[in-house]
Amino acid sequence: MGFIGEVHMKNLMKDERVDLIGVMEANNDRARYVTNKFNVKRFLTLEEMRNSGIEAVYITTPNRTHFELASQAVKQGFHVFCEKPMTISLSDAKTLRQYVLGKKVKFQVGHNRIFAYVYKYAKHAIDTREIIPYSFQVKMNRGELLNPPWVSDKNITGGFLFESTLHLFYIVEYFFGKIKEMHVFAKKSIYDDFDDWAFVIKTSSEIIGTFVSSAHTGWMVPFERVEIYGKHMMISNDEMERLSFNRGLEAETEIHDYSKMPFEKKWGYVEEDRSFITSILENKQPFVTVSDGLRAVEIVDACYKAARENEPVVKF
Ligand SMILES: NC(=O)c1ccc[n+]([C@@H]2O[C@H](COP(=O)([O-])OP(=O)(O)OC[C@H]3O[C@@H](n4cnc5c(N)ncnc54)[C@H](O)[C@@H]3O)[C@@H](O)[C@H]2O)c1
Incomplete structure (x- = not known):
């Protein structure tokens, strides 16, 4: 608790x-x-x-x-x-x-990210083919590994990637299909853990993208963002606060601003909890x-293996 x-x-x-x-x-x-x-x-x-x-x-x-x-x-x-x-x-x-x-x-x-308003909007736009993704760019940074105190102890966390980075691997597959191939680069910059990561990804739908995740950047915003690139179109988010959608070369950019919503709602926790109770009832x-949970762990496990063994190419 x-x-x-x-x-x-x-x-x-x-x-x-x-x-x-x-x-x-x-x-x-x-x-x-x-x-x-x-x-x-x-x-x-x-x-x-x-x-x-x-x-x-x-x-x-x-x-x-x-x-x-x-x-x-x-x-x-x-x-x-x-x-x-x-x-x-x-x-x-x-x-x-x-x-x-x-x-x-x-x-x-x-x-929880699949229940967050920014990601629900983007997923809906992909599913309804309002945007057809060809490529993407993801970033998921942390400001520090200081709070809570155990977050820098890889014996407790399993490693930095098991923190927030894992969420965005989940989103990458949710939006773009299963990761088929990945090139993984990692180094230890500030902490006694791999705290700087760069991934180049190709999915089963032949969508390609990059993903960078650093543990020590400070909390300058946006620290979490997914950019989705379509035909002269783009969607991107600033954490759970805002989603921007530009639908064409001369189109106005639509901004969906969730910043005034309560934290637990815009981050998806309210719907996440209700949906768990609904699944029981x-x-x-x-x-x-549980298979989704396993898959997220499998991706992160493969990244650590690649980093430890200095074998950057991962194939699933
Ligand atoms: N989904 C998300 O967005 C999200 C956000 C935050 C945290 N988390 C995850 O939730 C978990 C908790 O994170 P937190 O930030 O709330 O940590 P926290 O340190 O604030 O809380 C953990 C609590 O567990 C208690 N505890 C430790 N071992 C216990 C045990 N064996 N039995 C009973 N209580 C025990 C501690 O005393 C503490 O009160 C982590 O796994 C973290 O990755 C997920």
Whole structure:
């Protein structure tokens, strides 16, 4: 129940279909704060939760713990929302997928960007062929690896790419098709981790693009942007704040400005949480499945292998 746990908690509180029962939080001060704030119980084990009739859990702990907690929760028959990254190793991701497929539980991974307004608009424009993408450029930077404190510890995060970069790999495939081939360059500039990355990508739809991700740029905006290039057309976003669409050489540029919307809404968390609950109640497949979570981990795993072994070409 840290930063993102609280974001989900606030959304779930507003969902009339949900009863919030309790939290498991390792830090005593934090546990006291959230149990008071949200008027919920504190549990120490998943078994206690199960015995209280709880049906679904959110895993919102640091990355390294996801596999163990999510595996236990699935085995005990809870529906699970697991924050990204689903796991920090490919073998764990495959194992967890097997656990999920072996149980009749819903499992959603926290790739919230597909619910964010800027990306929903762009995806709709692609699906309706308002723009036909030929190439693209992506950037996903972080200002620092200082906050939360564990974010610079690759033993906990799995590495910088498992942070926000992973989100945009997910978006690249969501928009442009599966990555078929990728050239990967990485170096350690500021931190004891590969903190500067450049990728050249070709997808199964023969769409080509570049992707740069740095961990240490400061928070100058826009730190997150996808530029989609069509025939004399372009779409681009400034984080979750704005989307610009120019539909032709002499066309006015349309600006869709979401900056005044609440953070949890424009970033997609509200719809993400509602859709998880809907998938449980209506017995539907979640929008971001365990296989999707596995795929994102697979891409990042391949990038680290390429960087470690100095073998830049990755083929899927
Ligand atoms: N999808 C998104 O946009 C998004 C945004 C932020 C964070 N995240 C992900 O959410 C996760 C949490 O990130 P955060 O920024 O909220 O971190 P945080 O440090 O603010 O919160 C983590 C909380 O987990 C608690 N904790 C640690 N180990 C525990 C355990 N074994 N059992 C119970 N509680 C434990 C900590 O005490 C802390 O309160 C990370 O995996 C991160 O990548 C996703």
